[in-house]
Amino acid sequence: MRNYRSLHRVIAVALATVLAVVLAACSGGSSSSSAxxxxxxxxxxxxxxxxxxxMAGNGFDLMLWRTIYPQLVTYDENLEPAPALAQSWTWSKDKKTLTFELADGATWSDGEALTAExxxxxxxxLLKYSDGATATAASYxxxxxxxxxxxxxxxxVDFSSPQADALGNMAYSFFILPEHVYKKYATGDGSKLLSFTNQDDTVTAGPFDLESWSTDFVLTSANPDYWGTGxxxxxxxxxYYSSDDSLTSALTAGDIDGVRIPSANVIEAAEDDSNLVVNTTASLGYYTIEVNVSDNKKAHRELLDPKVREAMDMAIDRKTILEQAFLGYGSTGVGPVTSASNYTDTSLTGTTFDIDAANKILDDAGYTMGSDGIRMADGHEMSYEFNFPSTMRGPGDRAFAILKKDWAKIGIEVTAKYIDSAANFADIFGTNNTYxxxxxxxxDWIALPPEPGFILSVQTCAALGGYNDTGYCNKKYDALFAKQATTTNAAARQKILDQMQQMIYDERGLMVMTEAPATDIHAQGWDGxxxxxxxxxxxxxxWLSIHKTDS
Known part of the structure; x- marks a missing residue:
């Protein structure tokens, strides 16, 4: 058996040693113990x-990119757009032109000037190749x-029409590229822009310089020439750790100082360790049950009946699922725009768990209970395969057991169909994306960017065969989605967003079980x-405010 604790200590020592050498080189050979x-x-x-x-980076990539590449705007602690390289900005009266004032004297890590050009x-x-190579980056x-x-x-920057979410989207994932590095790849169909790995002599201009990179290990150092407050x-x-167990071992051994997006099991272990600080708040992530509401559905068409979905929703014991499956971390859920968002519809209070009321709805709708305790619909039992993607294992197993038991009480049987997460979308989409x-x-979802445009776009007709996970397609909803994008008055836009969230809730193709917590775990002796x-x-x-405490 591999000795993980010893391995983690080797990694920790190696990290400090490598960075000490880097810092000494950057400072002409002197490095302090505090460094x-x-x-x-x-x-x-x-x-x-x-x-x-x-590239379409994952969460780890985005975290790193935001600290080594320049952005026009970033997010503040309230998830509102805030200055970055752009120190200020102004909109034209028609809201179709945005003018940024950038920091003066900024440079790339190779010494070249970083300018508005x-x-x-x-x-x-991004616009030139938006139908191909730069489609992902251009979406921001x-x-x-x-x-x-x-x-x-x-x-x-000019816009074809007013864009209510322009700054928010840029803050999430628009990165300025060094023209003198990337220009030679911007030829033909632009495919060379994606094949460029950018791993050799990576040119950066963020608050940190990149010292070492691999899929398993990344090392940075503070950029001494950073144009802002460093x-x-x-x-x-x-x-990188391959499991929660190995991560927890490293954390409790003191080999790492913090954990990025910890699971409930890691949080539970950390709360029992007096050397660790655990803080939680609401997040933009959630766990959901999705029901196919597409009229193209061939079998089990009773699931298209709103009364069936309403009864199923009423038989989800969210409080028990939160406490037993997710160990009490997070909160019960209502919709895809979570309570952590600045755009949530606060009038939505969620569905009350009520087995008796759920049974009455199904009785009144004519779904009779069979002798084996499973209801009948159009001559067949209301028994369904339940897709169980791999990312939901662990807490999901406990949640499914609770759900299966409670749905059995209303005459609905579900059988887990375990499926790789990467294959789940294809299974949902069905034959030629017909659902x-x-x-x-x-x-499971995380509503990113914090602007609600993306997570609400998931339920549009345009997202069918893309991110749409329920087959929902409603022209009224689509019209509201288009309207909110160009409504720049905040109050007026919120009314539209509330309408959209109410429609998703009423449809119940998407039934949010719980909201995931946002959690900070760090070792004593760090702050900021x-x-x-x-x-x-x-x-x-x-990364700009974190620091050692005096203690």
């Missing part, structure tokens, strides 16, 4: 996948029609960690 102690060591169970911000070139390149500048540098520090630590490292076979199942609905380490705020 090596002020390295924050983060553990994660997600591997890095790319250093190219044009880099930002303009990046935007124009939706509605942009062009850009130009008015000077080294002034950038003008970090308070000498650097940070991130180590013809799927019944229902678990899924900013916990938001986007977790603790996902935004630059934490």
């Amino acid at each position: 090596t102690s002020d390295i924050f060591k983060l553990g994660t169970t997600e591997q890095a996948s790319s250093l190219n911000p044009l 880099d930002a303009a070139w990046t935007i124009k390149t 500048i939706a509605g942009v029609s062009g850009a130009k540098a008015l000077s080294d520090t002034e950038l003008e 970090p308070k630590i000498a650097g940070y490292g991130v180590q 013809d076979t799927f019944d229902l199942g678990f899924w 960690i900013v916990l938001t609905g986007l977790q603790a380490y996902e935004l630059p705020n934490t």
